[in-house]
Amino acid sequence: MAMSDETFSESLGEDIYRQLSDRLVQGVLRPGERLKIRDIAIEMGTSVTPVRDALLRLVQDRALYLRSPRDIRVRTVGMDEYLEVREIRVELEGRAAAAAAERATEADLKRLDKLVRENARALRAGNKRLTTELNQRFHFEIVRIAQMPVHAEILRRLWLSLGPWISENYAMASPLMIDFHYAAVEAIRRREPAAARQALRDDIVIGGGAIMKNYLGQTEGAAGFPDPGMSIALSTTTK
Structure with a gap:
């Protein structure tokens, strides 16, 4: 059975979220580092929408913080x-x-x-x-x-x-x-x-x-x- 567009989008978004999560957990990303949506989308060969969604999930997880809609950064832990x-x-x-x-x-x-x-x-x-x-x-x-x-x-x-x-x-x-x-x-x-x-x-x-x-x-x-x-x-x- 062919995967629906909605299911594919959810699967892609989850994959991007997991990849970015792994980078955070493993310390690949540095505190205060800015994550550029378009650059990540190009790297992962996808559109900006699933990347943005994944980053916003990580903001909710308190792993990232939103300085502005265009400026998302890795949180610095005190x-x-x-x-x-x-x-x-x-x-x-x-x-x-x-x-x-x-x-x-x-x-x-x-x-x-x-x-x-x-x-x-x-x-x-x-x-x-x-x-x-x-x-x-x-x-x-x-x-x-x-x-x-x-x-x-x-x-x-x-x-x-x-x-x-x-x-x-x-x-x-x-x-x-x-x-x-x-x-x-x-x-x-x-x-x-x-x-x-x-x-x-x-x-x-x-x-x-x-x-x-x-x-x-x-x-x-x-x-x-x-x-x-x-x-x-x-x-x-x-x-």
Whole structure:
């Protein structure tokens, strides 16, 4: 059966939305970057209408902001918003890691091992874009293994605004950013939900501190902005 024009248009719009979402989540687009509708339409070989519709959806998702009808830009995340999102991630991704420890197959573990190895190589090579992408894929892979689709959708929306910010502040990349990935994989391999949960929380709070340190321009304190991180770590371990 031939696809109707309306169905084709909806499918095309969804595809463009997903492509742009991936660029945001993976940090391909930078905070404050202007997205030109016509340029994107030419790149994707389509008209401006589905591109405009996709961009407006991302404005509603709070990933982009509308300065004017002709000026749509990637949102810049402030520190207060980052800390709020970080606390949500600590809880949701911690739960997902615990579930993954109960459900992971050998094939799942092989994929996680491969992502960690590739991420370490990209970090050593100074490939910021690939390092950011692999970090995101690692976190999303754990949620996939956990079989928690509601968590996955919530986290995807959070990463829409977070991805560009994380990528922007990966400039001074540190091995600390992925150190806890090893601990998370080992805990999942050993079927230890509590340890897996803690490893993901440590990764987000302590490992992510290297990103915050770069953002704040600090010269001391590996975790950077230690007080909020410490309060989150203490509150989550006492629950």
